[in-house]
Amino acid sequence: MSSDLHELAAPYALDALDADERERFERHLAECERCSAQLAELQEAAGALAFAAEGPEPPPSLRGRILESARAESSGKVVAFPPHRWALPAVATIAAVAACVAIGLGIWAGSLSHSLDRERSAKAGYARAFELLGGGAQVKALAGGEGALLVAPGGGKAALVVCGLSPAPAGRTYEAWVIEDKTPRPAGLFRGGGGCPPVLLEREVPAGATVAVTLERKGGAQRPTGSILFHSAAV
Amino acid sequence: MSATIGDVRPGALPLVRLRPAAGGREILRKDVAQLSDEALLEAVADSDEAALGELYDRFGRVAYGLALRILRDATLAEDAVQEAFLQVWRGATGYRRERAKASTWVLTFVHRRAVDLVRREERRRGDPSGALPEPAGPGADDAVVARSRREIVQDALSRLPADQREAIELAYYGGLTQSELAERLSQPLGTIKSRMFSGLQRLHALLVEAGFESA
Numbered sequence: 153m154s155s156d157l158h159e160l161a162a163p164y165a166l167d168a169l170d171a172d173e174r175e176r177f178e179r180h181l182a183e184c185e186r187c188s189a190q191l192a193e194l195q196e197a198a199g200a201l202a203f204a205a206e207g208p209e210p211p212p213s214l215r216g217r218i219l220e221s222a223r224a225e226s227s228g229k230v231v232a233f234p235p236h237r238w239a240l241p242a243v244a245t246i247a248a249v250a251a252c253v254a255i256g257l258g259i260w261a262g263s264l265s266h267s268l269d270r271e272r273s274a275k276a277g278y279a280r281a282f283e284l285l286g287g288g289a290q291v292k293a294l295a296g297g298e299g300a301l302l303v304a305p306g307g308g309k310a311a312l313v314v315c316g317l318s319p320a321p322a323g324r325t326y327e328a329w330v331i332e333d334k335t336p337r338p339a340g341l342f343r344g345g346g347g348c349p350p351v352l353l354e355r356e357v358p359a360g361a362t363v364a365v366t367l368e369r370k371g372g373a374q375r376p377t378g379s380i381l382f383h384s385a386a387v
Numbered sequence: 388m389s390a391t392i393g394d395v396r397p398g399a400l401p402l403v404r405l406r407p408a409a410g411g412r413e414i415l416r417k418d419v420a421q422l423s424d425e426a427l428l429e430a431v432a433d434s435d436e437a438a439l440g441e442l443y444d445r446f447g448r449v450a451y452g453l454a455l456r457i458l459r460d461a462t463l464a465e466d467a468v469q470e471a472f473l474q475v476w477r478g479a480t481g482y483r484r485e486r487a488k489a490s491t492w493v494l495t496f497v498h499r500r501a502v503d504l505v506r507r508e509e510r511r512r513g514d515p516s517g518a519l520p521e522p523a524g525p526g527a528d529d530a531v532v533a534r535s536r537r538e539i540v541q542d543a544l545s546r547l548p549a550d551q552r553e554a555i556e557l558a559y560y561g562g563l564t565q566s567e568l569a570e571r572l573s574q575p576l577g578t579i580k581s582r583m584f585s586g587l588q589r590l591h592a593l594l595v596e597a598g599f600e601s602a
Contacts, residue, residue: 159577159580160580161584162586162587163558163564163565163579163580163583166558166559166583166587167498167562168559168564168565168568169564170566173564192486193587193591194584194587194588195487195495196487196488196491196591197588197591198495198498198559199488199490199491199492199494199495199498200491200540200543200594200599201540201555201559201560201590202449202452202453202494202497203536203537203539203540204540204541204544205449205452205453205455205456205560206448206449206452206536206537207451207452207456208452208455209451210447210448210450210451210464210468211465214451214465214468214469215440215443215444215447217469218439218468218473219436219439219440221469221473222436222439222472222473222476225473226434275480278480278481279480279481279482279483281481282478282480282481286474286478286499288477288478289477289478305474306503
């Protein structure tokens with residue numbers, strides 16, 4: 153299976169995969185250093201092909217329309233995260249975070265005291281998540297935590313970026329849930345810790361759903377038993 | 388962050404003071420026209436609208452030409468370019484210069500958007516394989532730099548073995564998936580994949596040899 157996946161790098165670079173194949177390859181890419189390195193070269197060659205297609209000038213109005221929509225988005229889409237609210241009884245083990253990060257349109261706002269390291273780590277976390285999901289990912293703020301839920305353009309695939317979360321205590325694990333119509337469904341386990349690592353969810357996040365995280369016994373649960381530590385805005 | 392307008396040496400380019408970032412920091416940057424493509428994209432990641440405009444000025448025409456060739460419809464091509472640039476605007480924080488040239492990164496969005504649109508249109512028309520791509524037309528203006536880039540790439544393409552070139556052109560300009568290609572060319576899927584792989588690798592080598600710089 154995995155050797156098949158390696159072979160998808162060239163068709164992926166040429167956008168010659170259907171949606172399912174593309175998704176499978178992107179999941180593989182997240183774990184395969186060799187493929188990432190190889191893909192860079194293949195994509196560079198594929199990108200150059202664009203120059204051979206150069207034709208007529210676009211209509212002059214197109215530039216203005218693009219800038220106008222970008223401006224409209226900036227005013228509505230910047231996501232500002234609330235200051236950390238980790239001090240819930242159930243989450244005494246979770247480290248407090250001083251930084252306050254705003255992203256969405258690449259805006260990194262923060263208190264002047266936030267460390268460069270934290271900013272770098274957050275930036276790398278988001279960069280990785282955007283890489284996994286494609287650049288047009290929607291960004292949803294987290295309530296009760298620092299970070300965001302990112303949902304791939306046009307469908308369901310999603311990643312959580314959570315910053316400053318302590319590693320789960322021994323024998324416990326963080327578990328993500330996709331909550332739709334008040335029904336939580338398990339969406340993957342993660343350990344936490346280490347800056348702002350993105351967590352690719354194992355379940356798609358449909359429109360209207362939210363994603364929440366609880367602390368569960370090692371191995372995870374089918375229904376949440378812990379209280380919600382933090383959750384995303386509705387997708 | 389401590390640079391001020393007063394730091395500019397005589398004859399140096401003026402610094403443009405952008406709006407302060409939230410948190411009280413101010414970003415000082417050279418005029419966007421002086422930035423490399425990569426630095427420009429990083430400025431876009433800082434939500435700099437002027438940088439987005441400059442990015443469009445550098446790549447809008449190539450983007451539109453590409454979208455038009457794939458979609459063969461001016462309105463759809465405009466939609467694809469607009470959506471792709473907005474994706475760039477939203478996603479520029481994900482760009483890392485050590486992983487890709489800015490032009491590659493931007494044009495990848497344009498290509499993917501155009502291919503997604505052409506597949507959707509063809510499904511609607513019940514024509515899964517689509518028409519063969521048209522040959523690239525001559526440019527409408529005398530942008531010498533752009534034309535020479537076009538010529539370099541076209542020349543490199545023409546030096547690929549015919550079966551590799553065919554697979555690459557049908558996929559990239561025609562928007563066909565590898566499975567559609569295998570069917571159209573009556574070849575096993577593995578053959579198609581290896582033609583694409585060898586062709587792209589060869590193309591990369593030829594472009595490096597020709598000194599192709601998309602920036």
